[in-house]
Amino acid sequence: MTTACRACQAGLEHCHGALIHHAYQRDECTEPDCFAAHAAHDVHLDCSSVGCVCDEVLTGFGSAHRVS
Ligand SMILES: [Zn+2]
Ligand SMILES: [Zn+2]
Ligand SMILES: [Zn+2]
Numbered sequence: 571m572t573t574a575c576r577a578c579q580a581g582l583e584h585c586h587g588a589l590i591h592h593a594y595q596r597d598e599c600t601e602p603d604c605f606a607a608h609a610a611h612d613v614h615l616d617c618s619s620v621g622c623v624c625d626e627v628l629t630g631f632g633s634a635h636r637v638s
Contacts, residue, residue, distance in 0.1 A: 583607065584606055584611070585599060588611070589615070590622070592625075
């Protein structure tokens, strides 16, 4: 019996971590040594769902530095 996923069995490059999508920062993976491609992740999370507020911070700065 194996617990490996299909991609593991097929030897495909992929990641079992969750890729966290930030609004204004680089995407980051929950796996510290992740080298898999963006599309190689099964799990994708919005950064706000993990407590990140990078979009709210940037929105505040944006209104203060608005150029017209
Ligand atoms: Zn796998
Ligand atoms: Zn974020
Ligand atoms: Zn990853």
